[in-house]
Every structure is written in structure tokens, then in C-alpha cells.
Amino acid sequence: MKELKVKVLENAPLASGIYRMRFSLPEPVEGVQCGKFVNISVGDGAHLLRRPIAICEADAKSVTICYQLKGTGTRLLSRAREGAELSCILPLGNGFCIRPQERRVALVGGGVGIFPLVSVLREYAGQHKDFYSYLGFRSRNAVCMDHIFSSQSVHTVIVTDDGTRGLKTTATAAFFDDFENAAPDIILACGPTPMLRALKSGLAERKIQLPCFVSLEERMGCGIGACLVCSCKKEGKDENVRVCKDGPVFSIDEVEI
Numbered sequence: 001m002k003e004l005k006v007k008v009l010e011n012a013p014l015a016s017g018i019y020r021m022r023f024s025l026p027e028p029v030e031g032v033q034c035g036k037f038v039n040i041s042v043g044d045g046a047h048l049l050r051r052p053i054a055i056c057e058a059d060a061k062s063v064t065i066c067y068q069l070k071g072t073g074t075r076l077l078s079r080a081r082e083g084a085e086l087s088c089i090l091p092l093g094n095g096f097c098i099r100p101q102e103r104r105v106a107l108v109g110g111g112v113g114i115f116p117l118v119s120v121l122r123e124y125a126g127q128h129k130d131f132y133s134y135l136g137f138r139s140r141n142a143v144c145m146d147h148i149f150s151s152q153s154v155h156t157v158i159v160t161d162d163g164t165r166g167l168k169t170t171a172t173a174a175f176f177d178d179f180e181n182a183a184p185d186i187i188l189a190c191g192p193t194p195m196l197r198a199l200k201s202g203l204a205e206r207k208i209q210l211p212c213f214v215s216l217e218e219r220m221g222c223g224i225g226a227c228l229v230c231s232c233k234k235e236g237k238d239e240n241v242r243v244c245k246d247g248p249v250f251s252i253d254e255v256e257i
């Protein structure tokens, strides 16, 4: 993990209310892997807290993040021009891991939760994995990066909340509808809490016992395990985990969702 001054290379709209930013790294950084995240300043000293954003794509010299305009921080971030310097701590968190024996991989993503799943596709490309992707968006004009999923997956299903693209349903429902076809060895998911909750209850109802890892989103302060702002409860225990340091990726059985 390093705190670096990164330089904005591109920062432009990707879909309705969503921006894609690529920034250059001033020096090599180890461990920039799928499912990890960055904690990035928004370019304004008045907003001291950095914002946590998943690593979407990365190479030796640059990192790409994609973010939804939500509140003040992400709006300020969208104004950063090419050449702007931002303070960034990276890589943070544990990330996704697919073991060699897990060949068939289901990716279930909702909204901005699809971005860390893009990093999974990139990292495991050429490693003999069969991906089955189920992606949910608010509406047709929020759909993005679908071509990356469809070009690298055996099967990709896009659905929307309003039915303007694909069926009017959720990514989780689309996944369970296609479960027998996908026959996954492992499930990786990221998305809004109701989506992850539906995934957890759907697996329990169907008595499906497969490795299933979810990336959680919690409000964060420090991003490095010191402030406990991001605590969430361990399932069935009176103990907490820190999403920034112990996660953001957890086995779905390990945490209360």
C-alpha cells in the first residue's frame, strides 16, 4: 500500500451519471489486483476524506476507476481535468481470488458493482475460466462495459430495473434463472446491499452450498483499518470486521448483509 500523487490521464462520462477516470502511477505499485480498491482525494482541500473506489482496470503504469456521481465528493472528482494531481492510497483491501480448480465462474453485478468484476475478467483472462455474467442496471442509459463481459464470458445476461434493456428484473434473479446452465464452481458478486441480501437468501432457500464471495460497500473514513467507521457484523457472532482492511471481499456466509 502506498500514498501517491497520481496524475489524471482521462476523466470523462461513460454512461448516464457515470464517469471513467484513468490516472498514471508515478512509480510501480505491487499488488494492484482484482477486487481491491483505491482511496482517492477528490481534488479539493475542503473535502479532506478520500473516496473509496474499486480498481476496474490496471497495468504497470496506470489504473482505471469508474464512479457514479453521487454526492459532493464524486461530483468534485468528475471536475478533475487531464494533468490534475490527486492524492491516492492504493491498493487497499483483500480482493477476489479464484482457485485453479474453480473453472466455471458466475459473476453477479449490480450498478457500480460491475466495475470490480471487470477487474476479475481482466486478471483471469487466458486462465481457462468459463465466466457466466449477470449484470443489472437501473436503465438502458446506465448500461456500460457490457461489451467487456459479453466478449469474455460464455454467457452474459443484462437486465434493468425498468425493462428498457433486457428483462425487467434483477441480476440476482437472472442468475438463479440460469443457475443450471451456468453450474458454477464459484460465485463472485458486487452490488447494492438488497442485491447481495437477495443472493444470500436465494442460496440458502435453494440449499446451494458453493463458494460465494461478495464485495461490500460501507462508508469509510481512513480506508486502512484504523477508524472502525466501516465495521460490519460477523454472521452469528458478536464480532465485527472492517470492510476496508478485512475485506471488502468476504465469503457470503461470513458477514451479516
Ligand SMILES: Cc1cc2nc3c(=O)[nH]c(=O)nc-3n(C[C@H](O)[C@H](O)[C@H](O)COP(=O)(O)OP(=O)(O)OC[C@H]3O[C@@H](n4cnc5c(N)ncnc54)[C@H](O)[C@@H]3O)c2cc1C
Residues within 6 Å of the ligand: 037, 049, 050, 051, 052, 053, 054, 055, 066, 067, 068, 069, 070, 071, 072, 073, 074, 075, 112, 115, 116, 216, 217, 218, 219, 220, 248
Ligand atoms: C470498497 C468500495 C469500493 C467502491 N467502489 C466504487 C466504484 O467502483 N464505483 C462507484 O461509483 N462507487 C464505489 N464505491 C462507493 C463510493 O465510495 C461512494 O459512492 C462515494 O464515496 C460517494 O461519495 P460522495 O462524496 O459523492 O457522496 P456523499 O453521499 O456526499 O458522501 C458522503 C460520505 O459518505 C461516504 N459514502 C457515501 N456513499 C458511500 C458508499 N456507497 N460506499 C462507501 N462510502 C460512501 C463518502 O465516502 C463520504 O465520506 C465504493 C465503495 C467502497 C467502500
Ligand code: FES
Residues within 6 Å of the ligand: 219, 220, 221, 222, 223, 224, 225, 226, 227, 228, 229, 230, 231, 242, 243, 244, 245
Ligand atoms: S475506514 Fe477506517 S477502519 Fe475502515
